[in-house]
Amino acid sequence: MKRNVLIIGAGGVGQVVAHKCAQHNDILGDIHIASRTLAKCEAIVRSVHEKKSMKTAGKLVAHQLNALDVDKTVELIRSTNSQIVINVGQAFLNMSVLTACIRTGAAYIDTAIHEDPLKICETPPWYGNYEWKRREECEKAGVTAVLGAGFDPGVVNAYAALARDEYFDRIDSLDIIDVNAGDHGRYFATNFDPEINFREFTGQVWSWQNNQWTSNKMFEVRKEWDLPVVGTRTTYMTGHDEIHSLSKNLGVPHIRFWMGFSERYITVFTVLKNLGLLSEQPIRTAEGLEVVPLKVVKAVLPDPSSLAPNYTGKTCIGDLVKGEKDGKPREVFIYNISDHEEAYKEVGSQAISYTAGVPPVAAAILIAQGPWDIRGMANVEELPPRPFLNLLNHMGLPTRIRDEAGDRPLTFDDEPAQAAAQRSAAG
């Protein structure tokens, strides 16, 4: 039984993580939240108390921390006696936080691949660039490290594992579809840190097709989907972390990621990119000031967390899986619908943050309770999906399925987590 959670990062996702940890502090124990800016942590602590999210009386403490400083992070993990670290800080922090976990024996959870701030959109193999190089180190130290345990990557990986385990004998293609059909009422805004958001789309688009990496330009491949609840939506093929791990772990010949973009997003992105305003390379103004254009764009855009109060509408994220079962072709869509207003009411964040922030807390609970405490490194699809999806059903992210038998919720209540874990490991 591991206990006590240190959350690193106090953005919109950190806020959700803190609320959800608080809602389960009977299992998770003390909760600590740390970021570069203490005031942001303190605001989250206030929000948790205002919404009375703490299930039982317990510790919830804000800390100032530069998580690039491994020694300081080690010190904080030790002084707070945290046995689980949920890293939802900027992607640049992953390797230093992981190092601190290895040095202290704390379990590590993150939601996105490590990025080098000086490189944009590194080419695949993404997890192979940093995380997987440290797999052996984790195993030697007996440290549990669950990679990419947000929604996508994360829940969509569990959906894929579930499809493999229970719905298919053979999977031919996996299309992960992520559509935000919400409306924040602003001319333009990104739903999370603009620096990270734009960086995702400034390089090449990588997909896994015919068992090999295929490269396209951003906004080159477009596809419309008819989706539950949100209806017909336009998406564009995008590179995304989980394509890499799933291609390694699932043996599926076609794995693609599709993200919904509005016309407005594409127009703004295209203009900014073509003008050079998304560059992370410093330029010099006529007055001699050295400045990174992307950081100026970030500064003029709305703070993503400021969007939440007026956000309406829903998100739809899921896996469209095609293949064969019992000699017959099959197609299933396993998905979740989340609502921006409901998320804000519950935890003070919109649904994008909500879908990203709830799953790592479910992962932390599964580590605390044992089924996911594997004392090694894993991506989500390598772990038993049922206990994870079962927890999420009860934590605000219910799973639904649409297949030949119609559209319905999926429940996993009949099965205790431990049994499911054994079943999946065997299957």
Added chain:
Amino acid sequence: MKRNVLIIGAGGVGQVVAHKCAQHNDILGDIHIASRTLAKCEAIVRSVHEKKSMKTAGKLVAHQLNALDVDKTVELIRSTNSQIVINVGQAFLNMSVLTACIRTGAAYIDTAIHEDPLKICETPPWYGNYEWKRREECEKAGVTAVLGAGFDPGVVNAYAALARDEYFDRIDSLDIIDVNAGDHGRYFATNFDPEINFREFTGQVWSWQNNQWTSNKMFEVRKEWDLPVVGTRTTYMTGHDEIHSLSKNLGVPHIRFWMGFSERYITVFTVLKNLGLLSEQPIRTAEGLEVVPLKVVKAVLPDPSSLAPNYTGKTCIGDLVKGEKDGKPREVFIYNISDHEEAYKEVGSQAISYTAGVPPVAAAILIAQGPWDIRGMANVEELPPRPFLNLLNHMGLPTRIRDEAGDRPLTFDDEPAQAAAQRSAAG
């Protein structure tokens, strides 16, 4: 007879002014060019020599000058014995350069209204905000100050004066149309200093309608025109300096300015404006750096002077005048067509700079020779148009007319400048 010219400003227009002064240095005498950046002046001097633009052997000297420093400007006017100053520097310099002219007795010529760097798009009366407040001071000192002597304002004001003098008994409406049908081959670029360019369009649009100021939003009023040479073109109603002086000096009930914009320009402008990237108010990045967004946009955009070598196509700028002559309704379009490639071949600048830079040199010649040396302040429409347009016919900016008798060049050769001046003054 005034002689010796000091050019202030070494941008694309300054380059044209220097070449054209050199081509007429038998009349104009010594030529001096000054700007904040000495190297830019030196590059222009080199260009003038390379293209052998000097008509006779004479002085052409580069100087470093901060023209906001009136004492230093006075000193330079005196030490160079300049009797005519052509101010084509940034619009923020007008008042300090005018002061230096008043103190030295040198004639003053500019091509655009004064702007306060801290105010964007001041409301009408534009000339009344700064320039005209100093009219009496000029008259007392016997200083000639010709305001707005570029193309628009400038030549279009002379076209309006010519229409009034020779083509109409009564003018009902004056539409000034400025279309650049050229192509620089870049995704996006402004044809002159982006800071000035965008500032023109970030405020309200003012026009003179039914004898009063009318306000619209930018890109609100759109109109297509069928124009000579460049064909059917889309323009948008825009505020422009000359609407103000013409409304005062012409007594015409409708005066509007129309500028051609490509779809690309409008898209880029709309995105940048809505995002707040055209703001001249400093913002602070997450890292604490204070920076003016507009200056960052300027830094990432192509240097307007870099566009010239690859610029193709033509500009069309003119006055569509409607009214009555001899009891019959009449409509004339008085205009000029300029060619980007020809301008570059002659003076190393594209046609936008060319059309703005040639007219103030014609004005300088008319001051040097007498007809425009009025020892007071005037806008171009208050001065005799024929000698000006006659000079321009021979300096690369020929005037054409399209009316009920067809489309043809207008010539003024039959009439010496002095006679024309008297005629216009009488008429």
